Each structure stands twice: as C-alpha cells, then as structure tokens.
Amino acid sequence: MVKSVAVIGAGLALAGAALAQETAPTYGQCGGNGWTGPTTCPANWRCVYSNAWYSQCLPGSPASTTVAPTTTYTSGGGTTIIAPPLPGSTATQPAGAVPTLVPGWNFIRAVTAPNFHKYLQSETPGSVSDAVLGEANTAAQFQITNGQLIQSVSPGGSVLYAVVEPRSSSSVTRLKVSWSKTPDTLGTFKFSGDTVEWSSSTISRPQSNAWLICADSAGNKDVYINLGAYGYQTPSGCNDHTIHGFTGTTPD
Structure with missing residues (x-):
C-alpha cells in the first residue's frame, strides 16, 4: 500500500511538472524565432515581444500586450x-x-x-x-x-x-x-x-x-x-x- 501511494505521488509530481513546463516563469522567455519552450505566462503576466528572437513574460494583463505576429x-x-x-x-x-x-x-x-x-x-x-x-x-x-x-x-x-x-x-x-x-x-x-x-x-x-x-x-x-x-x-x-x-x- 505504501508503495502504491508513493507511485501515485510520483505520478502526480510528474504531471504537475509537465503542467508547470507549459507556463513560462515570471521574467522568463515565452517566444521568439526557434523558441520551443512555453509560450504562456503566469496569471496577471503578459508575453511581450522584444525582437524576432525573444519575447518575455512581464507583469500586466495579457490583454494589454501580445506577442507581435511575424x-x-x-x-x-x-x-x-x-x-x-x-x-x-x-x-x-x-x-x-x-x-x-x-x-x-x-x-x-x-x-x-x-x-x-x-x-x-x-x-x-x-x-x-x-x-x-x-x-x-x-x-x-x-x-x-x-x-x-x-x-x-x-x-x-x-x-x-x-x-x-x-x-x-x-x-x-x-x-x-x-x-x-x-x-x-x-x-x-x-x-x-x-x-x-x-x-x-x-x-x-x-x-x-x-x-x-x-x-x-x-x-x-x-x-x-x-x-x-x-x-x-x-x-x-x-x-x-x-x-x-x-x-x-x-x-x-
């Protein structure tokens, strides 16, 4: 039983990690040419276009600024x-x-x-x-x-x-x-x-x-x-x- 709980716990931890990887960290990269990482920012943060190679999660409403199309x-x-x-x-x-x-x-x-x-x-x-x-x-x-x-x-x-x-x-x-x-x-x-x-x-x-x-x-x-x-x-x-x-x- 203890082993089953440990396996379930490990599975939940992995699932949580996978979900976390879908959201970029605050002030982290969220876009750019060739970027394969997360493109969604945390709540109340927005992905702001800097240049063709880099967009960054910054504070603010996502509706106020979005990544510029390329x-x-x-x-x-x-x-x-x-x-x-x-x-x-x-x-x-x-x-x-x-x-x-x-x-x-x-x-x-x-x-x-x-x-x-x-x-x-x-x-x-x-x-x-x-x-x-x-x-x-x-x-x-x-x-x-x-x-x-x-x-x-x-x-x-x-x-x-x-x-x-x-x-x-x-x-x-x-x-x-x-x-x-x-x-x-x-x-x-x-x-x-x-x-x-x-x-x-x-x-x-x-x-x-x-x-x-x-x-x-x-x-x-x-x-x-x-x-x-x-x-x-x-x-x-x-x-x-x-x-x-x-x-x-x-x-x-």
Whole structure:
C-alpha cells in the first residue's frame, strides 16, 4: 500500500511538472524565432515581444500586450528574415498621423541641419523607388540583418532592401541608394552604435558613415553613399550627413 501511494505521488509530481513546463516563469522567455519552450505566462503576466528572437513574460494583463505576429521571408540568396507586419500603410494614414514603432525595428533619421529629424523612407512610401529623407508621418521602419538594410512594408509585412548603385568609374564620388525586392550585392550595411554605416570590399572610402542628401528636380531629398571626404568638396545641391537609428515610440 505504501508503495502504491508513493507511485501515485510520483505520478502526480510528474504531471504537475509537465503542467508547470507549459507556463513560462515570471521574467522568463515565452517566444521568439526557434523558441520551443512555453509560450504562456503566469496569471496577471503578459508575453511581450522584444525582437524576432525573444519575447518575455512581464507583469500586466495579457490583454494589454501580445506577442507581435511575424512573417518569414527568404531572399534569393537564401537569407531568412523575420519581419512583423506593420499596422497599416504609411501611404494611407490620416493626415498628420505618425507611425508607431514595431518592437525590434528602428526609425532612421538625420540629426543635423538642414535635414534635422527627416526620416528614411521610399520616395513613394512603401514601394520600390529611390531612398529619400522625408517627413515623420511617412517614416519607414528598418532592421539591419546579415548586412542588409531592410525596410518593413505594409500592408502584409513584406520587406524591401536598400541597394547601392554600382560605381561606373573611379571619378564617381557618390552612389545612389534605392529600394528593391532583392538584396544588395555591392556592400554591407551595419549599425555602429546607432549610426548607419556602409562598406564594400571593392570600394575604398575615407569614412564609412558618410552620406549625402541631394535634392532632385522635384525637390525630393535623395540619399547617396558619400565616397569622398565628409564635409569637404560636397557636390552642389547636396548636404553632408550621418544617419542614425531611433527607437522612440513615434518619430519626433
């Protein structure tokens, strides 16, 4: 009889352990790309999205914040990207509205005059077009993944890649940046702190964080890689800038 009670007790303990494993601990991981552990948080705790790889149980009502949905994209080069769909197209927002940043993504902006707090985006919002700096209400959202600068596009959560035009000759001092459905093959983007840099094994430049913003005939602020010295011999109609990631809730 004692043996039977012990067996039953052991069975109940195992069942309790199995049930416990279905709930993540407080402040523990509850989601993310490749996560196979529990995805439910304790009572009065919620699973909060941090980035594509990590969500965490934090205090609060589960109804107030949920794990952001993700969409997986595989590029032509085999690179897998996890992108949260954005909550509506920037092209169709009410007048004056500004986008809300999705956790794990960044706004990118200039921080000096004459383009202070102008934000990186597509010339035609959310589309394959030139890379430009524009207003806060059309600010796009970005990640840098595997050397690619990626723009999240609504609706549907698809992505665009920043691509740099090839250098036609050694006399060319700037390279135009645009958005494409296929990845860039010329160089590599990265964040250094919050500063966006670009480098290429085939192109030498004195400063990897040097950009030019040049007005086109329609007044758009086109984005270029600056191959020359920052602040020296700036092409006519252009301004020298660095551009920076910003993770505030909304652009300001």
